[in-house]
Amino acid sequence: MSAFRAMLVRELRLARRGGGDVLTLVLFFIIVGAIVPFAVGPDRELLARIAPGMVWIAAFLAMLLGLDRLFRPDHEDGSLILLRQADLPLSAVVAAKLITHWLVSALPLIVASPFLAMLLAMDVETFWRMLISLLVGTPALAAFGAVGAAVTVAIRRGGLIAPILVAPLSIPVLIFGTGSISATQSSAALLFLAALSLMAVALAPFAAALAISSGED
Amino acid sequence: MTSRQVFPPLSLRATGLVCGRGGMALTRALDFSVTPGRCLLLRGANGSGKTTLLLTLAGIVAPLDGVFALEGSDAETGPALHYCGHRNAVKPRLTVAENLCFWAAVNGATGLSIDAALQQVGLERLGDLDAGYLSAGQSRRLALARLLVSLRPLWLLDEPTAALDAEGHDLVTRLLDNHLDMGGLAIAATHDPITLPDPARMETVVLGARP
Structure with a gap:
């Protein structure tokens, strides 16, 4: 357990000392949302109607941006080889990375989402539903992303391949995510989203660990 | 023996x-x-x-x-086994002691203490320095210290x-x-x-x- 905690502490320290990475993701998230009114025109009704989808797309894109940070630095400086021989199982290493990935790349987006809600003329009730749906759904995005990053980590300049691998896997998350924001049948969609998240988070560490340990260096 | x-x-x-x-x-x-x-x-x-x-x-x-x-x-x-490769697996943004503590934690702190290991490799004064400031040789020494904090036979x-x-x-x-x-x-x-x-x-x- 202390090894797992050490892994968490290390990842959080690295993220905190990484400087502006978190801020960059948050700004990207807000900017994606902010350019929508320019693209579709200042029709408040239309904006309010497409807002749930836009929020999820912005969150999805912002989380893809952070994927390359998940395993690549450790791969490049040789840490990943050593982590394969650690006493701590590789799946636990991935689980720790998954938790911190969510904390540094999804939680800040959720905190920043009120700004986006304002820009997209969202009403208060929809805003609360959006907050819950992001909280429930982003772990699934992080988990799928971790698997994609693990599969592509050994590929040189594979940074752009992971998002392409991950995007199709994330479609159900987007469907149920936006479904749980819209007014009708939101609770059923939210339950599906929660099921997706739980399943993805439970399986991803093993899948990603398998991908890493079966790759050559 | x-x-x-x-x-x-x-x-x-x-x-x-x-x-x-x-x-x-x-x-x-x-x-x-x-x-x-x-x-x-x-x-x-x-x-x-x-x-x-x-x-x-x-x-x-x-x-x-x-x-x-x-x-x-x-x-x-x-x-x-301990593998010590070309790359030192040293994180520049963690201090020297933090780097070593991390490996001691994930590999099991069965060997020397952090201070003793740093002393062995001649980095005892640099424990609080960011590892990014270490020279190539000092990074190598830190990588070798990793072998000392967890006992492994090979x-x-x-x-x-x-x-x-x-x-x-x-x-x-x-x-x-x-x-x-x-x-x-x-x-x-x-x-x-x-x-x-x-x-x-x-x-x-x-x-x-x-x-």
Whole structure:
């Protein structure tokens, strides 16, 4: 357990000392949302109607941006080889990375989402539903992303391949995510989203660990 | 073997081991065995497969042919080897002590304390410095300190003396000798000749040369 905690502490320290990475993701998230009114025109009704989808797309894109940070630095400086021989199982290493990935790349987006809600003329009730749906759904995005990053980590300049691998896997998350924001049948969609998240988070560490340990260096 | 023996008696035995990358064989079929308290030095030109052999023994690369086994090891006790590669696995944004504490935690703090290990490798004054400020040789020393904080019987060292000064060279020799005293095994790929105080403990395999 202390090894797992050490892994968490290390990842959080690295993220905190990484400087502006978190801020960059948050700004990207807000900017994606902010350019929508320019693209579709200042029709408040239309904006309010497409807002749930836009929020999820912005969150999805912002989380893809952070994927390359998940395993690549450790791969490049040789840490990943050593982590394969650690006493701590590789799946636990991935689980720790998954938790911190969510904390540094999804939680800040959720905190920043009120700004986006304002820009997209969202009403208060929809805003609360959006907050819950992001909280429930982003772990699934992080988990799928971790698997994609693990599969592509050994590929040189594979940074752009992971998002392409991950995007199709994330479609159900987007469907149920936006479904749980819209007014009708939101609770059923939210339950599906929660099921997706739980399943993805439970399986991803093993899948990603398998991908890493079966790759050559 | 001496009274300081701390490791269970393990021996590494390889039979007809052929290592290669991308399906291309780099080494001839190798037969060797390393017994407790012995060190195998791998010599050979660039590209003769020294690193590949070490990676194969570490389980990172699959052998093309042949088998190797660490006899006497118990799967329950966890990984039995330390790999020390070209890359030092040092995080520049963590301090020297934080780097070492992390590896001690994930590998099991069964060896020296952090302070003692840093003292052994001559970094005792730099514990609070960001590892990003270390020179290449100092980073190497930090990588070697990682081997000291968790006791594991088999050391796989890839160019352990790279970037080290003359004193660092002696340090590697001393650490290696200590490790063998404790009943450990070591395989080191090196261009620098390493001379242990007791040459009988060393065996040299030249890779690349046809027998």
